[in-house]
Amino acid sequence: xxxMIHFTLIELLVVVxxxxxxxxxxxxxxxxxxxxxxxxxxxxxxxxxxxxxxSYTVDYNDYMPIANQGASWxxxxxxxxxxxxxxxxxxxxxxxxxxxxxxxxxxxxxNCPSASEKEVRxxxxxxxxxxxxxxxxxxxxxxxxxxxxxxxxPRKTTRIxxxxxxxxxxxxxxxxxxxxxxxxxxxxxxxQHLPLGRHDGRTTHSYVDGHVRTKRFxxxxxxxxxxxxxxxxxxxxxxx
Numbered sequence: 001x002x003x004m005i006h007f008t009l010i011e012l013l014v015v016v017x018x019x020x021x022x023x024x025x026x027x028x029x030x031x032x033x034x035x036x037x038x039x040x041x042x043x044x045x046x047x048x049x050x051x052x053x054x055s056y057t058v059d060y061n062d063y064m065p066i067a068n069q070g071a072s073w074x075x076x077x078x079x080x081x082x083x084x085x086x087x088x089x090x091x092x093x094x095x096x097x098x099x100x101x102x103x104x105x106x107x108x109x110x111n112c113p114s115a116s117e118k119e120v121r122x123x124x125x126x127x128x129x130x131x132x133x134x135x136x137x138x139x140x141x142x143x144x145x146x147x148x149x150x151x152x153x154p155r156k157t158t159r160i161x162x163x164x165x166x167x168x169x170x171x172x173x174x175x176x177x178x179x180x181x182x183x184x185x186x187x188x189x190x191x192q193h194l195p196l197g198r199h200d201g202r203t204t205h206s207y208v209d210g211h212v213r214t215k216r217f218x219x220x221x222x223x224x225x226x227x228x229x230x231x232x233x234x235x236x237x238x239x240x
Contacts, residue, residue: 042204053168093109171195
């Protein structure tokens, strides 16, 4: 008869300890590999959005998509044109329907795989994008207070003096991006409400010329200096 081999309690504890040590060593590497995959997926999403916006300009006389149908300080409505609905067919997501159907599901390309539940807001059962598009790229309303204020005019790519420096799409915390009424949206107001550091301390963004980067911004001030410095209120003819 074969003799049974039994583990002692000490041996069992040693095996468990070794497994725990190996797991603690492997988990960071697995998390890092997963985040690298998320970064690659996010970069691909933003690249497609940037390409979609550029394709849009071909059909619309070099004009970039408007940020919002209404005034730039208001929340976009799902039932009127704004940047997302404008480029929807240009990124292979199909036609954007008006009014928006109750069972509408936003295409995956509009959300970053690393965005947490606290960064992606849902209102009326519709998920907002975790990517933002700057409101200073124009709206369809006149600025009644300052009719000559260039800030809200639709932008032409041909009038952007430094397309490789002017940012367009970027990681956005749509949960924080709200107006005084608590409504949520996927525009960003120049440099606020951005999750600077979503990807291991870095942020994914694109530029007017279509190239994409994932870069570290220590704070919003450094982001403003490097990402949006070409938007100059004091020199409306410098870049647009």
